[in-house]
Amino acid sequence: xxxxxxxxxFIGGTIIGLSAVVLLLFKGRVAGISGILNGAFTKDKTELxxxxxxxxxxxxxxxxxxxxxxxxxxxxxxxxxxxxxxAFLVGFGTNLAGGCTSGHxxxxxxxxxxxxxxxxxxxxxxxxxxxxFTSYLTGNLV
Numbered sequence: 001x002x003x004x005x006x007x008x009x010f011i012g013g014t015i016i017g018l019s020a021v022v023l024l025l026f027k028g029r030v031a032g033i034s035g036i037l038n039g040a041f042t043k044d045k046t047e048l049x050x051x052x053x054x055x056x057x058x059x060x061x062x063x064x065x066x067x068x069x070x071x072x073x074x075x076x077x078x079x080x081x082x083x084x085x086x087a088f089l090v091g092f093g094t095n096l097a098g099g100c101t102s103g104h105x106x107x108x109x110x111x112x113x114x115x116x117x118x119x120x121x122x123x124x125x126x127x128x129x130x131x132x133f134t135s136y137l138t139g140n141l142v
Contacts, residue, residue, distance in 0.1 A: 020107050023054070032103020033058065034094045093123070 020031040027050060029036075040051040066072050076083075094100045097119045099108070104123075108116020 016106060017110075019057075020110070024107070030099075030103050030107040032099045032107060034100035035103060097123070 023029050023031045029050075031054075036051050036054055039047055040055060042048060062072060078086075097104065099116070099119070101120075101123060104113075104116040104119040109120055
């Protein structure tokens with residue numbers, strides 16, 4: 001998953017962008033995964049249906065991609081405490097930023113939201129620093 005694959009990246013990005021546009025046009029909603037997941041626990045049945053369908057699509061996407069020759073990782077070399085801490089930090093950051101990478105990075109930037117642009121610049125910068133330092137500490141710096 002570290003190879004440069006412009007065609008599959010273009011196709012995947014196009015599908016993600018189209019799904020965000022379709023959701024915004026037909027439901028007036030932003031395709032932010034954290035907001036969609038949070039709203040799936042509502043009592044409003046009309047909200048529950050589209051949110052459930054969207055989440056099923058997100059979950060089934062990697063399996064469908066694997067059917068069409070995309071190679072998925074066989075294992076993740078992380079301990080459960082690291083995964084739990086990482087999940088907590090992602091959830092805390094999502095709450096603090098008022099949205100997740102999909103909501104801010106895909107939908108917010110596309111709508112020229114200044115708050116989303118800043119959120120995206122900050123989380124992408126932190127992600128790059130994290131990759132740099134973890135690569136440096138593990139000796140995998142290229």
